[in-house]
Amino acid sequence: MASIRLRLLKWLIVPVLLLNLAGVALSYALAWIPAQIAFDQSLSDAAAMLGARLSERGGRLALDLPPQAESALRYDDTDRLYFAVRDSEGRLVAGDAVLPVLPARAGAPAIDATVSGEAVRLVSLPSIAQGAEGIVVVAKTVRKRAQARQAILRAMLPLAALFTLASVGLVWFSVTNGLQPLDRVRAGLASRGADDVSPIPPADVPLEVAPMVRAINGLLERARDGAQAQQDFLANVAHQLRTPLAGLRTQIEWLAQHHGQPDTAPSLAMMQSSTERMIRQVNQLLALARAEPSQASRARMEHLSLDHLLEESIQHFVEQALRKDIDLGFELRPTTVMGDPFLLRDLIDNLVDNAIRYTPAHGTVTVSCFPHLAGGMLTVEDSGPGIPLAKRAAVFQRFHRLDEKTTGSGLGLAIVRDIALAHGATVAVDAPPGGRGALFSVYFPD
Numbered sequence: 482m483a484s485i486r487l488r489l490l491k492w493l494i495v496p497v498l499l500l501n502l503a504g505v506a507l508s509y510a511l512a513w514i515p516a517q518i519a520f521d522q523s524l525s526d527a528a529a530m531l532g533a534r535l536s537e538r539g540g541r542l543a544l545d546l547p548p549q550a551e552s553a554l555r556y557d558d559t560d561r562l563y564f565a566v567r568d569s570e571g572r573l574v575a576g577d578a579v580l581p582v583l584p585a586r587a588g589a590p591a592i593d594a595t596v597s598g599e600a601v602r603l604v605s606l607p608s609i610a611q612g613a614e615g616i617v618v619v620a621k622t623v624r625k626r627a628q629a630r631q632a633i634l635r636a637m638l639p640l641a642a643l644f645t646l647a648s649v650g651l652v653w654f655s656v657t658n659g660l661q662p663l664d665r666v667r668a669g670l671a672s673r674g675a676d677d678v679s680p681i682p683p684a685d686v687p688l689e690v691a692p693m694v695r696a697i698n699g700l701l702e703r704a705r706d707g708a709q710a711q712q713d714f715l716a717n718v719a720h721q722l723r724t725p726l727a728g729l730r731t732q733i734e735w736l737a738q739h740h741g742q743p744d745t746a747p748s749l750a751m752m753q754s755s756t757e758r759m760i761r762q763v764n765q766l767l768a769l770a771r772a773e774p775s776q777a778s779r780a781r782m783e784h785l786s787l788d789h790l791l792e793e794s795i796q797h798f799v800e801q802a803l804r805k806d807i808d809l810g811f812e813l814r815p816t817t818v819m820g821d822p823f824l825l826r827d828l829i830d831n832l833v834d835n836a837i838r839y840t841p842a843h844g845t846v847t848v849s850c851f852p853h854l855a856g857g858m859l860t861v862e863d864s865g866p867g868i869p870l871a872k873r874a875a876v877f878q879r880f881h882r883l884d885e886k887t888t889g890s891g892l893g894l895a896i897v898r899d900i901a902l903a904h905g906a907t908v909a910v911d912a913p914p915g916g917r918g919a920l921f922s923v924y925f926p927d
Contacts, residue, residue, distance in 0.1 A: 486660060493652045501648060505641040512633045520626055521591040524604045527554060528619040531564060532608035535574075535615060542568045542613045544575040560622040563596055569614040580618050596620055662687050666694065678705040782904075785822055787850045787857050787925070788813035794829040795848055798837060805842045812849040816857040818925040820904050828900040829859075831893040832921055836863035840918070855927040864918040873910045897923070 531554075534545045544566050546554075555562045565576035579596055583605040591604045603620040666681060680698040683691060791813055802809035818825075829848075836846045844864040851858055868876055877898040901908040906925045913920045 485663075486656060489656045489659075490652065493656065494649055497648045497652060498645065501641060501645045505637060508637055508641075509633060512637070513630060516629050516633070517626070520621075520629075521602065521604065524591060524602060524619050524621055525606065527562070527564070528604050528606040528617045530554075531566060531617045531619065532606055535566065535608050535610035535613075535617075537611035537613040540613075542566070542574050542610060542615045546575065557621075557625075559625045559628070561599075563601070563620040565618045566608075567616050567618070569616075574615065576618075580620055583616065583618055593623075594620065602626070662690050666690070666697075670697075678702075782819050782821055784817055784819055785825075787816040787818050787820075787825075787859060790822060790825055791829060791848060791850055791859070794826055795833065797830070798833050801834075802837055802846065805837065805840070805844075807837055807840055807842070808845040809837070810845070810847050812847065812851075814849075814851040816850045816852050816859075818857040818904075819927075820925065824900045824903060828897050828923070831896050832859075832861040832923075835893045836861050836865070836919070836921075839863065840865040844918075853924060856925045859923040859925070860920060862913050862918065862920045864913075864915075867912060867917060867919050868910055876910065877908070897921075 531544065531546070536543050536545055554564070563577045563580050565578065565580040566574040567582065568574055571582050580603070581594065583603075591602050594601050594603045596603075600623050601620040602623055603618065606617045606619075608615050608617050666686070669681065678701045680701055681694050683694055683698075686694045791811065795809070795811055799809060833846070833848060840846055840863045845862075846864075847860075847862045849858075849860045849862070877894045879892060879895040897908055901923055904925060906923050908921065908923045911920045911922070912918070
């Protein structure tokens with residue numbers, strides 16, 4: 482699992498370490514280069530002093546350097562100094578023959594070399610004495626330079642380590658302090674009960690965290706709406722089943738007291754009616770629960786033939802239509818839609834059952850499907866009493882009835898609406914072209 486803390490620390494500590502390393506290297510260079518220049522300048526000064534004491538004697542180059550001066554020049558408690566004075570032909574005039582013969586170049590920088598198996602720093606300086614040309618070479622071991630370099634490193638490395646640790650600690654503290662709002666949000670959510678879906682207070686939330694908190698609050702709001710819908714559904718189930726179950730219990734108690742009497746037939750008929758009503762309402766409530774839009778229902782969407790689905794579903798209503806002598810017909814043209822076959826069967830069943838239920842005897846119910854625009858259209862037309870224009874929007878609400886005389890629970894069209902919404906479809910009710918009855922239309926987009 483990716484960690485924001487580790488990502489921030491990686492992107493902050495690594496650059497800090499690189500910057501500290503670059504700073505140490507730059508500081509070392511700023512401290513060592515001037516010291517190196519000073520050491521080299523002392524060699525150049527010694528070479529210039531020797532060059533100033535050159536003279537010409539009998540046509541040959543000579544060095545006038547008393548023993549005391551030479552001892553003072555060579556004296557050093559740490560390093561050893563070498564020098565050599567040569568004429569233009571490379572012959573040694575004075576000094577140490579172990580020094581290499583170098584070409585005379587004015588302004589030549591000091592170079593590293595090896596004398597008697599030991600590293601030295603060496604400078605060469607051309608000189609002219611009364612017309613005689615020569616070259617002065619001065620070399621010195623680098624022991625003191627190594628000591629100076631080590632002293633610089635000993636002074637800088639502890640400070641660099643201290644500053645590095647301080648920088649890392651500051652970055653760690655800053656990241657930890659900056660992530661505290663997320664920790665507070667996490668702790669607040671972790672301390673909630675399973676039924677607490679109240680929004681997160683945005684007062685103490687930083688600007689950068691506000692979009693995430695708004696998204697979480699939106700999710701909590703949807704969860705609260707879902708929980709409320711579940712509670713409403715349970716309340717509706719209890720309300721809808723209470724009446725037929727109470728009536729069924731009353732009839733059973735009456736039959737138990739009057740068993741065998743001729744007037745028990747009406748009670749049996751009422752029991753049968755209550756049982757059928759209860760079965761219908763249970764089926765409708767279950768269909769209503771399935772119709773709730775969810776990720777699972779969207780995952781079951783597939784391309785299907787609406788005309789074949791209608792042909793299968795309508796067969797179950799033939800007997801119901803025959804009992805009322807209703808002409809149940811259908812006009813099915815090949816139509817393909819994207820949908821969940823189980824939910825679409827519930828939609829078709831409720832539309833057709835609603836049409837047959839409210840169409841009087843000897844009426845007609847016609848079910849049609851056909852391609853429309855970029856999608857498909859399903860229509861159910863009946864010759865019933867119709868729905869007034871002012872009440873057409875309300876009939877899709879749960880438990881809504883047109884009047885007190887209307888039978889049913891008022892759930893059928895609400896189920897149709899919810900299934901249509903789950904499919905991104907639109908449902909509408911109008912008057913048929915003849916003006917009598919109702920025409921329900923469901924349009925499925927592509």
